[in-house]
Amino acid sequence: MENAIRINLTPDYQTCRIINGGWQLSEGHKLQGEHDFSSVLKAFHQLAERGFTTFDCADIYTGVEELIGQFILERRRDTGKDDVQVHTKFVPDLSALSEVDYHYVERIIARSLKRLNKEQLDLVQFHWWDYQVPGFLDIAGHLVRLKEEGLIKNLGTTNFDTAHLQKLVDAGYPLVSNQTQYSVLDRRPERAMVDFCQRNNVKLLCYGSLAGGFLSESWLGKPAPSTLENRSLVKYRLIIDDSVGWDGYQQLLRLMKEIGELRGCSLSNVAVMYILNKPAVGAAIVGTRSERHIASNEKVFSSRLLPEDVQRIDDFLNQHRIPDGEPFGLEREEGNKHRNIMKMNLNDE
Numbered sequence: 306m307e308n309a310i311r312i313n314l315t316p317d318y319q320t321c322r323i324i325n326g327g328w329q330l331s332e333g334h335k336l337q338g339e340h341d342f343s344s345v346l347k348a349f350h351q352l353a354e355r356g357f358t359t360f361d362c363a364d365i366y367t368g369v370e371e372l373i374g375q376f377i378l379e380r381r382r383d384t385g386k387d388d389v390q391v392h393t394k395f396v397p398d399l400s401a402l403s404e405v406d407y408h409y410v411e412r413i414i415a416r417s418l419k420r421l422n423k424e425q426l427d428l429v430q431f432h433w434w435d436y437q438v439p440g441f442l443d444i445a446g447h448l449v450r451l452k453e454e455g456l457i458k459n460l461g462t463t464n465f466d467t468a469h470l471q472k473l474v475d476a477g478y479p480l481v482s483n484q485t486q487y488s489v490l491d492r493r494p495e496r497a498m499v500d501f502c503q504r505n506n507v508k509l510l511c512y513g514s515l516a517g518g519f520l521s522e523s524w525l526g527k528p529a530p531s532t533l534e535n536r537s538l539v540k541y542r543l544i545i546d547d548s549v550g551w552d553g554y555q556q557l558l559r560l561m562k563e564i565g566e567l568r569g570c571s572l573s574n575v576a577v578m579y580i581l582n583k584p585a586v587g588a589a590i591v592g593t594r595s596e597r598h599i600a601s602n603e604k605v606f607s608s609r610l611l612p613e614d615v616q617r618i619d620d621f622l623n624q625h626r627i628p629d630g631e632p633f634g635l636e637r638e639e640g641n642k643h644r645n646i647m648k649m650n651l652n653d654e
Contacts (some may be wrong), residue, residue, distance in 0.1 A: 312347055312506055312587050312604050314481045316460055318427070319382065320390065321359040325352055326512065326592040327373065331366035338434050338468040341403075341595070342372065347650070349376045353389060357602060361484075361590050363394035363430075363463075364413055365651035370420035373500050377422050392428040392510070393417050394463050394484075395448065399649035410436060410447040413652065414456055424580035425456060430463040430484050430510075434649050441469070444479045452479070456625045458508040461510070466631040467497040470507070480507050482587060485632045487511040487580055488520065489622060490541070490548045495631045498583045509588030511580050515591060516541035525558045535591075541645055547628040547635075560621055573601060579618060 307326050330345060332534075358555060370393060372401040377389050395413060397405045410486040415428060431448060433441040459484035462470065483502065487494045490517055491513060502509055515521065517537030529551045533539050545554045561575040568575070577589050591602060635643040 314428075314459060314510070314587060318481075319430075320392070320588055321357050322588045322603060323347070323357060323577070323588045324359045324361045324510065324588050326590040327360060327362040327366055327369040329517075329535065329592040329594060330369050330372060332335075332368050334629040344595050345372065346376055346379070346595070348593055348599065349373075350380065350383075351596055352385075352593060352602070353380060353600060354452055355603060357599075359390040359588070361392045361512075363396055364417055364649075365394070365396045366613070367651060368508055370417055374421040374423075379494065390427045391421050391423065392461075392484075393426055393623060394432055394567060396432040396436075396463075396652065398652045400650070401650075402433070402435060402438040402440065405440065405444055407447045407450070410444060411451065413432075413591065414448075414451055418456065425458050428459040428461055429457050430461040430482070431465075432463045433465070433469075434523075435616065436469060440597075442472065442476050442478075444475065445473055445616070449478065460604050464633040464636070466634060467501045468502060468631075470498070470505075470562055473604065482508045482510050484507045484510045484512060484590070486513040486544075487583070487586070487632075488514045488516055488544075489521070489561075489576055489579055489618060490516055490544050490554070491632075492584075492622065492627045493630065493634070496631065498632060499583070502585035507585070509583075509585050510588050510590060511586055513541065514575055514577050514580045515543065516576075516588040517592075519554070520547065520561070520575045521557070522571065524563060525562060525572070526555065531649065536646055540643075543643055544628060548624070549622075549625045553625055557618075560617065564610070564614045564617065568608050568610065568614065570604050570613075571601060573627070574604050574608055575614075575618075577605050578608065579615065581605070582610060582615065 310322045312322050313319050360373050362373055381387055423613045448460055459481045460479055465483055465486035485494055519541050562572045565572050580589050635641050
């Protein structure tokens with residue numbers, strides 16, 4: 306494959322439909338063991354050579370902006386190319402929400418530019434931890450000002466619900482995308498968000514399409530684990546419990562493996578293709594830690610699901626519940642098990 310399939314977020318900005326995710330590389334994500342960053346950088350270079358040039362990170366993913374910035378410098382030096390796109394985030398700390406002003410926003414954006422060795426951020430995705438704290442529209446306005454000054458090319462959001470996306474659009478925020486959790490296990494975006502995005506020309510950039518690795522053959526036939534090696538697995542185990550349950554999850558794995566065998570691809574490919582085929586979806590964010598993920602990414606674009614494959618998955622899922630509420634709603638509820646795994650004050654650590 307010469308180039309990864311791309312999609313326009315705006316008339317003059319394209320993104321890869323599989324975005325290289327960075328959360329799993331952050332300090333504090335792993336609960337056991339260490340990352341091999343030399344292997345990660347090698348994988349980054351190979352991904353870019355195969356056309357997967359879009360990377361997702363955040364100001365609060367400790368060490369990840371710097372790692373991608375190092376990769377950008379290496380790629381410029383080795384190839385003369387400056388083709389790496391970075392989608393980062395602006396996530397003011399929960400404890401600082403009431404104090405955020407223009408200078409705070411400007412400082413964090415300047416820090417991201419420095420870490421990433423960029424003169425302009427391709428996409429900044431805005432997150433606001435607590436809607437009960439006023440001010441998110443003012444902060445959105447500060448980001449628009451920095452966009453007008455040329456420091457930011459595009460503005461999006463991450464983990465906003467539909468009602469607050471509407472408030473941003475009504476206020477004139479030039480929203481091109483919302484990053485949200487969306488998978489066969491978590492279809493909360495289908496309640497209202499997909500329709501909103503279609504009506505407002507907003508693309509969903511979806512994380513969790515592989516449920517942190519749970520949607521892979523390595524879990525097929527396995528009993529429910531008693532311990533988990535990272536925060537992603539803890540997070541998505543909760544989603545399994547709130548949707549299909551462990552037994553239903555194993556049935557779903559078997560179904561997707563069977564479909565994958567019919568189409569010459571893996572169970573994981575089926576999971577990603579299922580989401581990429583959904584209305585309003587622009588891209589899936591897939592974590593990358595080593596070279597072994599690259600061939601799997603490519604396989605997504607040399608395979609396809611037939612309508613009857615999608616129908617079989619839909620028929621199964623329709624027998625099971627969807628986690629409650631809007632995307633990231635459970636994760637915002639005080640005392641909720643989904644919220645308890647979140648770290649909400651990482652920007653000034």
